[in-house]
Amino acid sequence: MCSTCKAYEARGCADSLSLQLGAVAQLEERVTGSHEVVGSSPISSTSRSNGFMLGGLVAGEGCFTTTRRLPPFADGHPRLRYKFSVEMASRDRQLLERLRDFLGRGSIHDTPARRQSWRPTSTFLIASSVGHHEATIPFAETYLLDSGKRRQFEEWKASFRRYENENLRRSRRGRSPCSMVGCDKPVRGQGLCRQHYYRATGY
Numbered sequence: 742m743c744s745t746c747k748a749y750e751a752r753g754c755a756d757s758l759s760l761q762l763g764a765v766a767q768l769e770e771r772v773t774g775s776h777e778v779v780g781s782s783p784i785s786s787t788s789r790s791n792g793f794m795l796g797g798l799v800a801g802e803g804c805f806t807t808t809r810r811l812p813p814f815a816d817g818h819p820r821l822r823y824k825f826s827v828e829m830a831s832r833d834r835q836l837l838e839r840l841r842d843f844l845g846r847g848s849i850h851d852t853p854a855r856r857q858s859w860r861p862t863s864t865f866l867i868a869s870s871v872g873h874h875e876a877t878i879p880f881a882e883t884y885l886l887d888s889g890k891r892r893q894f895e896e897w898k899a900s901f902r903r904y905e906n907e908n909l910r911r912s913r914r915g916r917s918p919c920s921m922v923g924c925d926k927p928v929r930g931q932g933l934c935r936q937h938y939y940r941a942t943g944y
Contacts, residue, residue, distance in 0.1 A: 796884030805897035817932040825877045831861040846876035
């Protein structure tokens, strides 16, 4: 286990407050409690401390990735899936559970050891657009400090937002016309209408 995780686990054992707030700790306990009281809030302070500890965990073990999904869009553009994941040895699964409880989003999957000498692993995952908007992005923007992982996140976030904007424009445009010259029928796949798609693929 990396030094970040060891430090987090040691501090977590001394923390007596249960992490059950969720939704990025109820949006930092309503922005550190400033809407209800004047001065510091013990709950908000603890939530913020836990957020930065979990940010350290993500900086060491997290990953922001993009994969392709099938089939592609009717106009031939790739259909993408954006994922935020943290994979660790299953002996440290409780850290992933604390991250899930803090974010209020995500799932944890367990994988048996792939080889006799390896350890079983557990993976925390958020792969939905709603989950990214409500948890992944607010959490990383607040708690992921300047690092290689923060830069990876910023590139991933920019790509995610461009992809969503392009899909919005695509839905407003409707189905694209066939790419064959002189054919204005709607695309079925690979940039071709049903008739030309059948001629090209036999399906």
